[in-house]
Structures are given as structure tokens and as C-alpha cells.
Amino acid sequence: DAKTTQPNSMESNEEEPVHLPCNHSTISGTxxxxxxxxxxxxxxxxxxxxxTSNVNNRMASLAIAEDRKSxxxxxxxxxxxxxxxxxxxxxxxxxSGNQFYFGTGTSLTVIP
Amino acid sequence: xxxITQSPRHKVTxxxxxxxxxxxxxxxxxxxxxxxxDPGHGLRLIHYSYGVKDTDKGExxxxxxxxxxxxxxxxxTLESATxxxxxxxxxxxxxxxxxxxxQFFGPGTRLTVL
Numbered sequence: 001d002a003k004t005t006q007p008n009s010m011e012s013n014e015e016e017p018v019h020l021p022c023n024h025s026t027i028s029g030t031x032x033x034x035x036x037x038x039x040x041x042x043x044x045x046x047x048x049x050x051x052t053s054n055v056n057n058r059m060a061s062l063a064i065a066e067d068r069k070s071x072x073x074x075x076x077x078x079x080x081x082x083x084x085x086x087x088x089x090x091x092x093x094x095x096s097g098n099q100f101y102f103g104t105g106t107s108l109t110v111i112p
Numbered sequence: 113x114x115x116i117t118q119s120p121r122h123k124v125t126x127x128x129x130x131x132x133x134x135x136x137x138x139x140x141x142x143x144x145x146x147x148x149x150d151p152g153h154g155l156r157l158i159h160y161s162y163g164v165k166d167t168d169k170g171e172x173x174x175x176x177x178x179x180x181x182x183x184x185x186x187x188x189t190l191e192s193a194t195x196x197x198x199x200x201x202x203x204x205x206x207x208x209x210x211x212x213x214x215q216f217f218g219p220g221t222r223l224t225v226l
Contacts, residue, residue, distance in 0.1 A: 034214075043202045043217025044155065087154070100145075100207060100215060102155040 020073040022088030031090040116218040135203030144186040145204040
């Protein structure tokens with residue numbers, strides 16, 4: 001399965017936008033890009049996913065490069081509750097069974 | 113929140129003893145998963161189930177076995193616990209084929225093997 005590369009950590013000031021990058025140069029045509037986040041002492045939770053077009057939901061936006069080799073999760077106004085580890089995952093939806101390879105993610109610190 | 117519970121939430125045991133962790137769901141999902149999470153490794157899949165009595169291995173399955181005798185319960189067993197199995201264990205449901213099938217995670221079980 002294709003893997004992703006993310007920075008180990010990032011910092012952001014509260015109420016400012018945050019751009020979390022992810023590289024996935026070996027992505028295949030059937031891979032969807034998913035983002036999950038893990039708050040301290042909790043299990044991961046779904047944030048957003050997309051295939052080719054940019055996506056928006058109540059939590060975040062996902063910007064996908066035209067060649068699909070990279071993507072960016074955008075938090076429009078960071079709050080202290082957004083401090084978490086963010087995972088970028090490629091998911092081959094044609095396969096049954098496990099498609100979730102979490103890697104080590106990006107640890108986001110939000111500074112008050 | 114998805115109805116997923118894990119028991120116990122914390123456990124301390126000794127090397128060589130058997131340990132069973134339970135995951136219980138009320139969502140009637142076909143797919144269930146067991147992950148472990150260790151510093152520097154993120155989450156790694158141990159085993160998963162795609163139906164009652166249907167299970168398969170993940171990337172770190174050595175030393176673990178699973179069973180699923182009914183839809184709502186997925187058990188993870190460490191036949192003879194070792195210190196290297198000290199970890200936080202997460203159960204998840206959902207996934208499966210299809211882009212919109214997200215996974216939902218339980219609260220985790222912290223296991224310490226002395």
C-alpha cells in the first residue's frame with residue numbers, strides 16, 4: 001500500500017489558520033486521501049477525505065494537488081481543542097479488509 | 113458517538129500470563145479491528161474481522177489471537193504476555209470497502225506487562 005510522509009510536529013497560534021502537509025508520491029488511482037486526528041488520551045477520529053477535488057466540511061478543508069502526489073489539511077481557525085496528532089492516510093477502496101495505515105502523523109501544538 | 117466499549121480500560125499483568133481484551137459494539141458493523149499504539153510507531157493493525165468467525169492478520173499479529181463468535185464482540189488474546197506487548201490497544205469498527213466508510217475507535221485499553 002502507498003505510504004504518506006508528514007512532518008513530525010507543527011505549531012500554530014490560536015485563531016490562526018493551520019496548513020498540515022502530506023506527501024504521497026506513490027498514490028494510485030484507487031487511493032482516497034483520508035485524514036484522522038487523535039486528541040490526547042483518546043482514539044483517532046475521522047476528519048475528512050477526498051479523491052481529486054478539494055473538500056470542505058464543518059471541521060476542516062482538504063486541498064489536493066492536481067497530480068495528487070500531495071495534499072494539505074486546512075484548519076481555518078485553530079483552537080486549543082485542535083491540539084492533536086493528525087494522520088494522513090491513503091485508502092484503497094477497492095480492497096476489502098484493512099486499508100488504514102496510520103503512520104506516526106503530525107503533532108500539532110496550538111499556542112494561546 | 114459510535115457505540116464502542118473496551119474492557120478492561122487498564123490492566124497490569126505479569127509476563128507469561130494469558131490476557132484477553134474485549135471490544136463490544138452496538139452499531140452492527142461487519143468490520144472490527146484491533147490496533148496497538150506505541151511511541152514512535154503510530155497505530156499498527158494487529159488483526160481484523162470481516163464477519164462472525166471471519167478474521168485475518170494485520171502487520172503485527174505475532175503473539176496475538178482473536179475471536180469473533182458474534183457480531184458485537186471481538187476478543188483479542190495474548191496467550192502468554194511479554195513485556196514487548198505493553199502498549200495501548202484500540203478497537204475500531206467500520207471501514208470495509210467504499211470511500212465513505214470511516215472507522216470509529218474505542219477509548220483504548222492500557223496494558224502493562226511486568
